[in-house]
Amino acid sequence: MNYWLMKSEPDVFGIDDLEQRPNQTEPWDGVRNYQARNMMRDEMQVGDLAFFYHSNCTVPGIVGIMEITKAGYPDPTQFDPEGKYFDPKSDPDNPRWYLVDVTFKRRLSRTITLAELKERPELEGFPLIRRGNRLSVMPVAKEHWDFILSLE
DNA sequence: GCCAACGTTGGC
DNA sequence: GCCAACGTTGGC
Numbered sequence: 538m539n540y541w542l543m544k545s546e547p548d549v550f551g552i553d554d555l556e557q558r559p560n561q562t563e564p565w566d567g568v569r570n571y572q573a574r575n576m577m578r579d580e581m582q583v584g585d586l587a588f589f590y591h592s593n594c595t596v597p598g599i600v601g602i603m604e605i606t607k608a609g610y611p612d613p614t615q616f617d618p619e620g621k622y623f624d625p626k627s628d629p630d631n632p633r634w635y636l637v638d639v640t641f642k643r644r645l646s647r648t649i650t651l652a653e654l655k656e657r658p659e660l661e662g663f664p665l666i667r668r669g670n671r672l673s674v675m676p677v678a679k680e681h682w683d684f685i686l687s688l689e
Numbered sequence: 690g691c692c693a694a695c696g697t698t699g700g701c
Numbered sequence: 702g703c704c705a706a707c708g709t710t711g712g713c
Contacts, residue, residue: 569709592712
């Protein structure tokens, strides 16, 4: 089993939104980055756990945990000409973008902030705190996962 | 709102 | 295949 971190802007889709969805489950659509795409398409498996990270907000940080409940499949929003995620260059016979379904597991007892994570020498090498990192989906090493949870 | 960092696009 | 221009991300 693998561990992940997935970013979302709480103004667009936050942990509250996930918790309130039917079955507390949501397709993680709209990712348009090849590295993130590859991880969702090729590496994420049902049962994997992921941190829910709030980005682009007052206090960026990890707010909860979700589970991957459906492995990679084509992101339907790429074929919707009316939608903001439409990609006219994507061929339905060879879709360009993939997603996974995620299900709410639990909220953390507090937000573990980005500022705090950056201060921790134990998290050396964690992609989230590498300078200039912009990946919206990234792997989390088990030791980093456990350490972050120990801060809760 | 600013802007650094980075990815993508497209001309050549 | 290079690289300048442009767009996006996301912290601050």
